[in-house]
Amino acid sequence: MALGDFFDWLLCAIKLKKKVTLGIYGEVNVGKTTLANKISMDWAGEKMGKTSRIPHETRTVQKKERVTIPLKGGRKLVLNLLDMPGLATKVDYRAFTKYGIRAKEAKKRAKEATAGVIEAIRWLDNVDTVLAVMDATKDPLTQVNLTLMGNLEAKGIPVIIVANKIDRKSANPKRIKDAFPDYPIVPISALKGKNIDHLYEAIGKYAK
Amino acid sequence: MPSRKTRVLDLSRTKPGSRKDKLKIQFLSSDVLNRKSEDARVRFVLDIVKDGTILVTDGVMAPDEELGLIRETMRRVDDGFPGIEVCSLKKDLPGVQHFFEQVSDQRNKVENLLNKLAGKKPPKIGLKFGMTLIGPSKYIKRIRKDPNSFSVFAGA
Numbered sequence: 001m002a003l004g005d006f007f008d009w010l011l012c013a014i015k016l017k018k019k020v021t022l023g024i025y026g027e028v029n030v031g032k033t034t035l036a037n038k039i040s041m042d043w044a045g046e047k048m049g050k051t052s053r054i055p056h057e058t059r060t061v062q063k064k065e066r067v068t069i070p071l072k073g074g075r076k077l078v079l080n081l082l083d084m085p086g087l088a089t090k091v092d093y094r095a096f097t098k099y100g101i102r103a104k105e106a107k108k109r110a111k112e113a114t115a116g117v118i119e120a121i122r123w124l125d126n127v128d129t130v131l132a133v134m135d136a137t138k139d140p141l142t143q144v145n146l147t148l149m150g151n152l153e154a155k156g157i158p159v160i161i162v163a164n165k166i167d168r169k170s171a172n173p174k175r176i177k178d179a180f181p182d183y184p185i186v187p188i189s190a191l192k193g194k195n196i197d198h199l200y201e202a203i204g205k206y207a208k
Numbered sequence: 209m210p211s212r213k214t215r216v217l218d219l220s221r222t223k224p225g226s227r228k229d230k231l232k233i234q235f236l237s238s239d240v241l242n243r244k245s246e247d248a249r250v251r252f253v254l255d256i257v258k259d260g261t262i263l264v265t266d267g268v269m270a271p272d273e274e275l276g277l278i279r280e281t282m283r284r285v286d287d288g289f290p291g292i293e294v295c296s297l298k299k300d301l302p303g304v305q306h307f308f309e310q311v312s313d314q315r316n317k318v319e320n321l322l323n324k325l326a327g328k329k330p331p332k333i334g335l336k337f338g339m340t341l342i343g344p345s346k347y348i349k350r351i352r353k354d355p356n357s358f359s360v361f362a363g364a
Contacts, residue, residue, distance in 0.1 A: 089278055090291025090345035107287065114282040121279050141353040143294045147278065150271030179355075 021080040023127035028086030030135040031164040035190035036083035056113035071204040085116030129207040136163040136171040163187040238267035242334040262343035267335025293348035299337040
């Protein structure tokens with residue numbers, strides 16, 4: 001055991017530090033990587049991944065270890081932050097060609113995207129807490145969201161719903177609250193950093 | 209008038225015998241699916257859907273089976289089959305039935321674990337009460353869901 005790991009273990013043992021593997025899950029293009037970048041920039045000083053308007057930009061699990069968030073009362077929360085590929089029931093390479101990507105490259109991207117979805121599903125057995133990111137400008141009652149929330153509940157994994165993109169005029173986080181009334185929900189804008197402190201408080205409160 | 213991009217299928221204009229613009233919807237009894245193990249059920253459903261059929265059944269998959277369906281779908285995605293659209297309505301059971309369903313879920317989980325440890329085949333776990341529609345995403349353009357209903361917009 002390295003010296004740093006030993007001190008982490010010691011601080012966890014005396015409850016001054018909590019170590020959590022936090023998975024950022026959600027559909028495609030809801031702002032998962034933007035949120036991961038925001039958290040990582042705030043507490044580790046560097047970004048985690050590239051964002052794009054083209055769907056399935058994140059096609060492998062992005063990891064950032066030992067992201068430390070200070071909590072109330074002098075405690076610390078150490079996160080192993082995992083930015084997951086977007087969950088989807090379909091991946092059509094033709095959708096990528098609309099963004100100017102050539103067919104051959106689009107097919108390769110689609111193949112990587114399907115592998116990414118499978119990898120994200122596999123990681124559900126290895127996360128302690130999940131941030132379920134939903135786009136506040138869109139209908140939250142999608143099968144992907146329902147399947148994700150159903151599985152988190154069945155596995156007993158603590159979840160915080162992040163209603164993202166509230167900086168946009170069409171955002172309506174109340175729709176998400178109405179659709180999932182039994183879960184903690186934090187409306188934020190990961191891009192603008194709006195309400196991000198509320199999210200850190202929620203992570204400190206609910207992460208196990 | 210619907211735009212060309214989101215053209216809704218007009219079955220009245222379909223020429224008899226032509227495959228073009230035909231959409232097959234299969235209503236399948238959950239009894240057929242309940243006779244199969246979860247893995248076999250997912251494969252069976254995807255075989256039908258990949259063939260271009262929209263499947264409707266009187267049951268709902270458990271959350272982990274739904275994830276299994278997504279995982280298997282991703283394995284089968286190719287140039288001609290971009291994936292599926294799926295929507296389900298779970299029936300809210302009255303108090304006592306809901307309790308027994310939860311007890312049954314827990315028993316199934318324990319049985320599943322014991323069978324895995326013993327290297328046996330997983331037991332057949334039936335669908336839950338409700339309704340599910342699964343179809344190829346190249347035909348299902350959009351699904352609008354409310355807590356108690358859903359609307360499907362399909363087209364060729």
